[in-house]
Amino acid sequence: MTDDHIVKLEAVWKVYRMGRRRRIEVEALRGVDLGVARGEFLAVTGPSGSGKSTLLHLMGCLDRPTKGRVLFEGEDVSALRATALARIRNRRVGFVFQSFNLSPTLSALGNVELPMIFAGVPRRERLRRARELLARVGLTERERHLPAELSGGEQQRVAIARALANSPDLLLADEPTGNLDSETGRGVLSLLSGSNADGVTVVVVTHDPEVAGIAHRVLRIRDGRIVEDTDA
Numbered sequence: 001m002t003d004d005h006i007v008k009l010e011a012v013w014k015v016y017r018m019g020r021r022r023r024i025e026v027e028a029l030r031g032v033d034l035g036v037a038r039g040e041f042l043a044v045t046g047p048s049g050s051g052k053s054t055l056l057h058l059m060g061c062l063d064r065p066t067k068g069r070v071l072f073e074g075e076d077v078s079a080l081r082a083t084a085l086a087r088i089r090n091r092r093v094g095f096v097f098q099s100f101n102l103s104p105t106l107s108a109l110g111n112v113e114l115p116m117i118f119a120g121v122p123r124r125e126r127l128r129r130a131r132e133l134l135a136r137v138g139l140t141e142r143e144r145h146l147p148a149e150l151s152g153g154e155q156q157r158v159a160i161a162r163a164l165a166n167s168p169d170l171l172l173a174d175e176p177t178g179n180l181d182s183e184t185g186r187g188v189l190s191l192l193s194g195s196n197a198d199g200v201t202v203v204v205v206t207h208d209p210e211v212a213g214i215a216h217r218v219l220r221i222r223d224g225r226i227v228e229d230t231d232a
């Protein structure tokens, strides 16, 4: 590796094809160059439909670019097989989705355990770690609850605990405070900045000025392009 970027995008385009014969093209990202430094806390802002979630998905190896390169820890993601990509996602990336994406049939504890099952962590260690993470997000009393038996803020905290389960290098959060009242939102924020203080690189999509306020750097996206890149 020649630099200390955890993830780097080079002239990245993402074009979604849709409709009959997939002839309608949506250019979600149009030539994005971006390096995310290790240890950084980056906020991504911009209007609805500007490409923020698409950008996050590419950074997290959930998707591949149509054109250009995504380098994850120096490795070109488009050259990797699906299994290698899945491995990166499971071991090195934590993803907090715009809608929480918890498994509805698993308890809070089961949801946090799940990524560790995929990673082959032994049961006893898994339970210990899952309980520790739930304690960290203040949900020890809720470990047996199914997602439907949790409030929105509690579900979001479970999603964050799950994202941290395998000690990721990179934590990606898509509007993690979007559906929360300001008090609960602040709790979620302090979890993110706490992880960042522990050395996790954090990228968060947000409309919330408070989130942008604690970030080291704020990107603004419009129509699939970075139009502003400011250090705090």
Ligand SMILES: Nc1ncnc2c1ncn2[C@@H]1O[C@H](COP(=O)(O)OP(=O)(O)OP(=O)(O)O)[C@@H](O)[C@H]1O
Pocket (backbone or CB within 6 Å): 016, 017, 018, 026, 027, 028, 046, 047, 048, 049, 050, 051, 052, 053, 054, 055, 098
């Ligand atoms: N799977 C898809 N197929 C087709 N078009 C898509 C797909 N996903 C996103 N798009 C389009 O790509 C553009 C960027 O979408 P994206 O979800 O990245 O926006 P966003 O900035 O996250 O918006 P929001 O703030 O509303 O979440 C939008 O115009 C959207 O309609």
Ligand SMILES: [Mg+2]
Pocket (backbone or CB within 6 Å): 052, 053, 054, 098, 174
């Ligand atoms: Mg989005």
